Amino acid sequence: MDKRAREKKKTELSSPTEKIRSEEKKAIRKKKTGVILAIILIYLVVVAAAAIIIDDRHIEIKLNGPEVDLAEVGQPYTDPGAEAFLTGNLFGRGPTELEVKTDSDVDVDVIGDYAVVYSSEILGKRAEIRRSVHVRDTTPPVITLEHEEGYLASWLVGYKEEGFSAYDSHDGDLTDRVVRTEADDTVYYTVTDSSGNETAVERKIEYGISEPMIRLEGGEELEVGAAFSFTDPGYEAIDESGNDLTAYVQVTGEVIPYELGTYGLDYTITNELGESATAHRTVTVVPQKKVETVFPEQKTIYLTFDDGPGPYTARLLDVLARYDAKATFFVTGNGRYYDEDYTDMIGRAYQEGHAIGVHTLTHDYAAVYASRDAFFRDFLAMEEIIYEQTGEYTKLFRFPGGSSNTISRNYCYGIMSSLAEYMTNMGYVYFDWNVDSGDALGGAKSSYEVANNVAAGCLENTVNVVLQHDIKGFSVDAVETILRWGRNNGYVFRALDESSYDAHHGINN
Numbered sequence: 001m002d003k004r005a006r007e008k009k010k011t012e013l014s015s016p017t018e019k020i021r022s023e024e025k026k027a028i029r030k031k032k033t034g035v036i037l038a039i040i041l042i043y044l045v046v047v048a049a050a051a052i053i054i055d056d057r058h059i060e061i062k063l064n065g066p067e068v069d070l071a072e073v074g075q076p077y078t079d080p081g082a083e084a085f086l087t088g089n090l091f092g093r094g095p096t097e098l099e100v101k102t103d104s105d106v107d108v109d110v111i112g113d114y115a116v117v118y119s120s121e122i123l124g125k126r127a128e129i130r131r132s133v134h135v136r137d138t139t140p141p142v143i144t145l146e147h148e149e150g151y152l153a154s155w156l157v158g159y160k161e162e163g164f165s166a167y168d169s170h171d172g173d174l175t176d177r178v179v180r181t182e183a184d185d186t187v188y189y190t191v192t193d194s195s196g197n198e199t200a201v202e203r204k205i206e207y208g209i210s211e212p213m214i215r216l217e218g219g220e221e222l223e224v225g226a227a228f229s230f231t232d233p234g235y236e237a238i239d240e241s242g243n244d245l246t247a248y249v250q251v252t253g254e255v256i257p258y259e260l261g262t263y264g265l266d267y268t269i270t271n272e273l274g275e276s277a278t279a280h281r282t283v284t285v286v287p288q289k290k291v292e293t294v295f296p297e298q299k300t301i302y303l304t305f306d307d308g309p310g311p312y313t314a315r316l317l318d319v320l321a322r323y324d325a326k327a328t329f330f331v332t333g334n335g336r337y338y339d340e341d342y343t344d345m346i347g348r349a350y351q352e353g354h355a356i357g358v359h360t361l362t363h364d365y366a367a368v369y370a371s372r373d374a375f376f377r378d379f380l381a382m383e384e385i386i387y388e389q390t391g392e393y394t395k396l397f398r399f400p401g402g403s404s405n406t407i408s409r410n411y412c413y414g415i416m417s418s419l420a421e422y423m424t425n426m427g428y429v430y431f432d433w434n435v436d437s438g439d440a441l442g443g444a445k446s447s448y449e450v451a452n453n454v455a456a457g458c459l460e461n462t463v464n465v466v467l468q469h470d471i472k473g474f475s476v477d478a479v480e481t482i483l484r485w486g487r488n489n490g491y492v493f494r495a496l497d498e499s500s501y502d503a504h505h506g507i508n509n
C-alpha cells in the first residue's frame with residue numbers, strides 16, 4: 001500500500017473515537033495481567049529457592065545409654081534405645097520427634113560383640129547411629145560344699161572329702177575343674193569359668209581323732225637278760241579322746257636277744273598325710289644273773305648219763321630208785337630211733353627226781369658245731385622235747401664232746417668259746433665232768449672197769465661230776481656197784497642244778 005492508502009485506512013479506523021479507545025484499554029489490561037503473573041511466578045521461584053537455601057532442618061539421632069553396652073550372657077538385654085528428632089528452623093518451626101528404627105543382631109545366649117543400628121528417615125533425609133553391645137559372662141561359678149552330719153576328720157586318715165560341686169550359669173557343671181588344696185586344717189576350693197571368673201570357698205576341718213601318744217610298757221629304757229628270743233613288753237597308742245590306735249603301730253629296729261649290747265626300737269604310727277607319731281625305746285641286753293655255785297659240805301657224787309635215753313635207761317632208773325639216788329640225764333633226741341621210742345624215759349627220769357639237761361637233739365658234731373645258729377636250732381629243738389616230757393625247759397646242758405672238745409674245730413673255728421659265752425649270758429649252765437668212767441673213749445669195756453674208774457676218780461674229790469653213758473649197757477650195769485661203793489664211803493648221790501659245781505675243763509676251740 002502506498003502512503004496515501006495507508007493514511008486513508010488510518011483515518012477510517014479511528015474515525016469512531018470511542019471504539020478505538022476501548023480496544024486500547026483491553027490491550028493494556030492484558031498486558032498488566034501478564035506482568036503480574038510473571039511477578040508472582042518470579043516471586044514463587046525466589047521464595048522456593050530461598051526456602052531451599054535457608055532450610056537447615058536435619059535429623060538428629062542420639063543414643064540413650066552408653067555407646068558400648070555390656071550384657072550378661074543368658075540374661076535378657078534391655079536396649080536403652082535411641083531418640084531422633086527433625087531439628088533446625090524452617091520458618092520458625094522447632095524440633096519434631098521422629099520414629100526410630102532399630103536393627104539389632106544381639107544374641108544374649110552367645111558371648112560376643114554385637115551392633116545395634118538405630119536409624120530414622122524423613123523427607124528423604126536419613127540418619128543412623130550404632131551401639132556396640134558386648135555379651136559377656138561376668139557371673140562367677142557357685143561352689144556348693146556338702147557336709148555329712150556328724151563327720152569328723154581324724155589325725156590318722158586325715159580329712160575325707162565330704163563332697164562338693166561347682167556350677168556356672170554359662171559353663172554349666174564345673175565340678176571337675178575345681179582345684180582343691182588342704183593346708184592348716186583348711187580345705188580350699190577354687191574354680192574359674194571359661195570367662196575367667198573365679199570363685200574361692202574354704203572349709204575348716206574339724207577333727208575327731210587327734211595325734212596319738214605312744215606309751216611304752218616297760219619304759220623307754222629297757223634292760224633285758226640275754227635270751228633266745230626277745231618279747232616286747234608292749235605298747236599302746238591312745239589319742240586325746242581315748243581312741244585306741246595301737247593296731248596301727250609299726251615297730252622297727254632289731255634286738256638280737258642273745259647278743260649283749262644296746263638296741264633301738266621305734267614305734268611309729270604314720271597317718272595318711274605322712275605325719276608320724278613316734279616313740280623310741282632302747283633295749284639293753286645284759287647277761288642273765290649267774291646262779292652262785294654252792295659246794296655241798298657232804299661228799300657228793302653227781303652221776304651224769306649222756307646220749308640217752310635208750311634201751312638201758314629204764315633199768316638204770318630202777319636201780320637209782322632202789323638206792324634212792326638222784327642223777328642227771330643229758331639227753332638227746334636219739335631215743336626216738338631205736339626199735340622202740342625211749343623218749344618217754346626223759347619224762348620218767350624227771351618224775352623220779354632226776355635232773356634233765358640238754359645234750360643237743362642230734363649229737364651230730366658236724367651239725368651242731370656248724371655254726372652258732374645251727375647249735376641254737378638243735379639245742380632249742382631238744383628243749384622242746386624236754387618241755388613235752390617234763391613241762392619245763394631246762395637251764396642245764398652239756399656240750400657234745402664236752403666244752404673242751406677239739407672236734408668242733410673241724411666245723412667252725414672258735415665256736416666253743418662263742419657258744420659258751422652266749423649260753424652262759426643266757427643263763428644256761430653247762431657241765432663238764434671231773435670223773436670219767438671211761439665208758440666211751442676211755443677204753444672201759446666192762447662194768448667192772450667202769451665202776452673202778454668211777455671209784456678211783458671219786459676218791460680224789462669231795463664233789464664229783466661223773467661222766468657215764470646210759471646207752472651203754474655195761475656202764476648202766478656198773479651203777480649198782482658204784483652206788484653201793486659210794487654209800488659205803490660216805491657219798492651222797494645228787495642231781496645237778498644251776499648252783500652245782502660245773503667241773504669245767506677249759507675251752508680249746
Ligand code: ZN
Pocket residue numbers: 306307359363400401
Ligand atoms: Zn655225748
